[in-house]
Amino acid sequence: MSNPVVSEAAQIRVTRAALEKVIRDAGVIGMNYFKNLKNVEVNKKAARDFVTEADVAIEAFLKETLTREYPEYGFWGEESGQSADQTSRWVVDPIDGTHSFSKGQYCWSISVALEIDGDIVIGAVYAPVLNDLYIAEKGKGAFKNGERIAVSDETNLGDAMVATGFACLRNYLTDNNLERFCRIAQQTTGQRRFGSAALDLCLVADGQVDAFWEQELNLYDVAAGALIAQEAGGTLTDFKGNPGLFPKQILATNGKIFDQILPLM
Ligand code: IPD
Numbered sequence: 001m002s003n004p005v006v007s008e009a010a011q012i013r014v015t016r017a018a019l020e021k022v023i024r025d026a027g028v029i030g031m032n033y034f035k036n037l038k039n040v041e042v043n044k045k046a047a048r049d050f051v052t053e054a055d056v057a058i059e060a061f062l063k064e065t066l067t068r069e070y071p072e073y074g075f076w077g078e079e080s081g082q083s084a085d086q087t088s089r090w091v092v093d094p095i096d097g098t099h100s101f102s103k104g105q106y107c108w109s110i111s112v113a114l115e116i117d118g119d120i121v122i123g124a125v126y127a128p129v130l131n132d133l134y135i136a137e138k139g140k141g142a143f144k145n146g147e148r149i150a151v152s153d154e155t156n157l158g159d160a161m162v163a164t165g166f167a168c169l170r171n172y173l174t175d176n177n178l179e180r181f182c183r184i185a186q187q188t189t190g191q192r193r194f195g196s197a198a199l200d201l202c203l204v205a206d207g208q209v210d211a212f213w214e215q216e217l218n219l220y221d222v223a224a225g226a227l228i229a230q231e232a233g234g235t236l237t238d239f240k241g242n243p244g245l246f247p248k249q250i251l252a253t254n255g256k257i258f259d260q261i262l263p264l265m
């Protein structure tokens with residue numbers, strides 16, 4: 001059993017084991033819907049933005065469980081919004097990759113992070129179909145299925161595999177990432193669009209992908225995955241190279257190709 005996370009700023013009492021259990025329990029709910037997709041209602045929140053009854057059910061479970069177990073924290077979920085207290089809060093995406101989920105694809109995940117006074121102190125991303133659970137506590141490393149993980153050793157952008165997403169298309173932005181994607185694609189060996197930003201960040205942490213970038217995400221998409229990538233030795237910046245967590249412009253790398261990819265952003 002891991003030690004409770006004790007941050008300098010606040011005494012908190014969340015353990016890795018407890019967070020792993022609650023996100024796995026949420027995964028069971030998700031898989032029950034996933035195995036019965038023909039009867040799962042899919043709705044449109046907006047053009048190019050879907051929500052299913054599975055998203056709602058998973059979030060309801062996480063909200064009820066986390067606010068009962070940890071009444072000292074607020075809750076911000078993608079589907080139910082923000083509770084009163086937002087200085088210390090759970091930040092939850094019940095299904096990251098809803099479109100993939102609704103099509104019966106494997107690449108979707110559940111993302112749960114705890115933010116205390118603006119600092120992500122613990123986070124987990126669980127991909128139920130893959131049965132891969134990524135977790136990190138601030139300052140204590142990143143883990144996949146209980147094993148310590150680290151970013152890749154790739155030092156040459158030309159040999160790198162990168163991933164991105166197109167949230168910007170949903171918002172009809174003029175900077176739609178397409179030119180950037182083509183520019184970087186011509187300078188790298190592999191390019192992937194998996195469909196779950198939370199999982200993209202964990203793949204950087206696990207060395208499966210050497211860099212990931214995306215614009216126009218939300219904190220709930222990236223809070224847990226960014227901590228996991230950082231604790232695995234990755235860099236987290238915006239597209240100008242400013243260090244930090246910028247959901248609207250997130251660039252995660254293995255650190256070794258950062259100087260090569262930054263000028264292409
Ligand atoms: C989506 C995924 C996808 C990203 C989209 C997000 P959702 O999350 O993270 O990879 O490109 O922009 O909205 O909507 O399925 O929770």
Ligand code: CA
Binds near residue numbers: 093095096097
């Ligand atoms: Ca999401």
Ligand code: CA
Binds near residue numbers: 055078094095096098
């Ligand atoms: Ca979602």
